[in-house]
Amino acid sequence: MGTALNPSYFMVLSAALFAIGLYGALSRKNAIAVLISIEIMLTAVNINLVAINKFLTPEAFIGQIFAIFVITVAAAEVGLGLAIIIAIYRNRHTVDLDDFNWMKW
Amino acid sequence: MVDFALTHAWLVPLLPALAFVIIVFLTRPWPKLSGAVSIAAMFSSFVLASSVAYGVFTNPGFIERPLIYSLRWFGMEGFTVDVGVMLDPTSAMMLFMVSMVATLIQIYSTGYMHGDPQYSVFFSYLSLFAASMLGLVISSNLLQMFILWELVGLCSFLLIGFYTFKISAREAAKKAFITTRIGDFGMLLGLLFLQIIFGTLDLAGLAERVPHYEQYGISLGLLTLIAILVFIGPIGKSGQFPLHVWLPDAMEGPTPVSALIHAATMVVAGVYLVGRTLFLFSEVPGAAEVIAFIGAFTAIFAATIAITQREIKRILAYSTVSQLGYMMLALGVGSLSAGMFHLWTHAFFKALMFLGAGSVLHALHDKADVWEMGGLIKKMPITGWTFVIGGLAIAGIPPFAGFWSKDEILVVTLEYARQGHALGYLLFFLASFTALLTAFYMWRMIFLTFFGKEKPENHPHESPLSMTFPLLVLAALAAVGGLIGTPWANVWGKWIHFGHPHHGEPNYGLMFFSVALAVAGIGLAYRLYYQDEEKKLAKQLAERYQPLYKLSYHKYYIDELYQWFTRQVVDASAAVFYWFDIHVVDNIVNGLAGATKLSGQGLRYFHTGRIQTYALVFFLALLVITVVLAFGSPTLAGSMGGVHS
């Protein structure tokens, strides 16, 4: 555990990844791209969890366990999300989110 | 028997009430049986009432100490109402008179209503009517009296509107009920005052407490107000001005009903109530003066209307209003004895005349205009001659009943004037002038109806025995019924009086004066409507004083005034209230609902349906919360963190 490894490095990395993911999730029109962006945000969270665990409670692996949990859930989520997107694509022949506005009003 | 009757006086009203129940639930499909049940009950009740009267009038102790028994009707802390029986000479006399007249009228009705499809119903109503009135008479409590008073009103409503196919009957029934209701409102207020101030509505209790009203912390002014409020009830019920309008219309009912209403029950209830509460009115000279003046004014007012009316029952109706005015006048000047005496004699001759009029209408198939009748006495001798006796009685010719009671009223009024009451002589003048008018219009009607030329288009016939028998009985009573109250041997005054019994010397001058008035009235009618075969003079007079004639014929346009008031004021303001309700109150409600809807419509534009917009808002909100939690005020952060503590 070198002194060079300041926790703020992890924080900055995580925040950058999260911001990139958020930007992607909010701005991309393609549903698959949005899904990927969400994955990036989850990765950012995972980095944070693992890193902070290292600095706060090195003996217990709480952060790691949570990260694994998140990965599992993310996998399920991607599976489900892709399935939905495929289903929509079959019906509408598009994966453009702007067309997915049937919930309006 | 007498003891039983005295302790079971409540059976007197109960028997007809039972007859009502039996007819309604059991014997309605069989008219003859219903009639029999009704008359049997009524007659038993008359027998019982006679025993009561015998018991009371043989024991002078009842004058000072009435027999009272009662039981608790309902009650709670601070407010208890007992119902019971109060027997004294006044109520015993009424009990006897009402049950007798009611019995005679029921016998008469078997002939008059013969073949009517609603025969049973009619008898059930008559029974209930009699029951209510008899119950009212023996009431020991003002609330009890008020209740039966209202029931009398209900029965009159049902009976006046008995011919339900007639619009006019329906309107008259409504008018009777609502007009008397206005009076009842005043009376109810009076009763509330009495209950609140004196803590009881028992007649005996009130009679004890009212004279010491200062001890109950009220002024004479308030007591006067209370007395006048109570008097509004009798104004409505006894057809005093200005609430007299329903009474002439009440003749829309079958004639026996008119007789019952006008003679024995409904209208005398008001007079009786004033008589019963005279302990209140005698305390407050102001209120007593009001009664005397309203009475005298009503007497002359109705008499001036009666002289121009054409329908036989309408003339009789206005004469009733006028005679009731006499009774009120007598009570107002403080003489229970004179008022009740006139009530007693009036019951006989007025019932007689109404039943006689019914007999005439029966014979002429409901043709009611006296100008289209004439010479009926030849074909209908019994009806005619009994009617003449009634006419003599009401005009005040001795020795018929009306003379004695009217004379008594004139005597007490004159005494009242001599005691120095400011307008006493005016009262006396009004009373005597009314006597003249009464003789005139009554004999105008008799001459036009029974004498003169026969009209060829009429085919009258004498009525059956069931109808003439009551006429004969009543005629006998109208002839001799007043002899118990002659100035020489005033049995009446000994038994029925308020305060000290009246011990006046016979006033021969006044007697002569009143007979002269009656003779003058009859003579005038004779001159105008009998001697003058073509009635030229009468017509000329009507022509010359046409505005006055019209005013009288149209009853001073009081009905029109009330009609205008109901339509233009009451209904119009009701419409305003309704308008307010659906346009203002409702629109506020609908406006609130509309505002909710509008705000929903506005807010739905935030609901774009695009997930990314939602996500953006979500993250912005998260950001705001994070910033606030991290850098915001410690109290807010603390409170949000402390949600669960």
Added chain:
Amino acid sequence: MSLPILTITLLAPIVAALVIVFVPKEEEKLCKWIAAIGTGAALLLSLYVYFGYDQSVGGLQWVDFGGPVPWIKDLGVTYFMAVDGLSLPMLLLTNLIGFAAVFASWNVTHRAKELMIYLLILIAGVMGTFIAQDLFIFLLFYEVVVIPIYIMVIIWGSSKRVTKEYAGMKLTIYLLIGSAFLLVGVIATFIQSVLITGQANMSFEGLARVPFPEDFQIYMFGLMLIGFGSLLSMWPLHSWSPDGYAGAPTAVSMIHAGVLKKIGGYGLIRIAIYVLPLGAKFWAPYIAVLGVIGVAYAAMGALAQKDLKYVVGYSSVSHMGYVLLGVASLGVIGVNGAVASMFAHGVMAALFFSMIGFIYEKTHTRWIPDLGGLSHQAPRLSVGFMMAGMASLGLPGLIGFVPEFTIFVESFRVFGWLAVLAIAGIIITALYVLRAGANTLFGPAREEYRQVKDLRGAELVPLVVLGGVLVIGGLLPSLLFDMVNSGVAPILAHIQETLQIGGR
């Protein structure tokens, strides 16, 4: 008293509803008979309870399961069913009207099975509010009541001035908003009681013992007044009432005007005044003023109506004004009068609505100018109608008079000339009742109603049951008053005590 009689009474209509669920919908008569048996059983049980209640002892009796059964411990909610002199007349009234309402709907053929089920649920709900001695249970039953009413109005209703959907919606929303105010007040009161005593207790008796501060009482009473006032159609929160009654089917009008409305008055006495006496003292003059305005205003409104149901709708608003006046007097006599008046009005309004329902069924109109002379074809119907009308204008000898007079006695003493305006209402009442009655029933027979048939068979039940109560209650008012007094007197005594301790 081992059997939980009250719970059984409450369950009788529910069981009947469950049985009807399994009856094929073609068997309309069977459904109606089952409903009649269910409500009849409830009626008999409540009569048994009424006459088995020991007035000399007073207080809560017929307690189910021997006392409060804990239900939600953290909130202090208990299943606590019992009756006293205040609840009992209301319980009896509910079952009287419920029983009559089933027979008033005897000729309904459109989805009769569903109607009966909803009706039974409604009756059970109303009954529950009156026998629950726990605030939470009270509110629970109250909410149960609102939903079937909405459905019944929009399916079986009929209306002329407004659509029945509007009427149903107005009725429902009004009651829900009212109950929202009520809920806020109740929850705040409960939390405050926990803060003061440290114990969670939802029973009326428990809450009444909590010494709430005066300011708090005034605010909370205001909220509850809005809640109960809109239920009682207190002016100016009354406007749901005429439209709602006009739109609703006969049975709903009967139950709504007859008993549901009375939950407002009952709650006002049992909850608002009992728990918050200082608030009641503050608000009483305002309640009286609103009551008097309601009396006069609604009477005038009724006078302008041409639709029979609207006449009765407005008239019931007017009568509730009298109830409010009696309640506002805060004296034993006045509150006794108010409770008895609620009972009396319930019976007469139910009879009125059932008769109007029959008139509408037979002539297909409720428009007074189109009607006339019905007494020729339908004398029994006319008797029922006139009895209801006469009771409503306060004719002595019928049930309406004595309670009204009692209210007048107390309110005249307390409010003086303000009460006179309310008393003057009896003239206007006579005017509109007689107009409606006489113009509908009397007058020449009309050709178009020649085929109209009089009441017969099952149709006579509402007339016999409710009319009988009208007469018996009118002739023997102590049957009602002694019971009411045994319930009201302790409540008022408690209030007087609190007001005296409160000083001032």
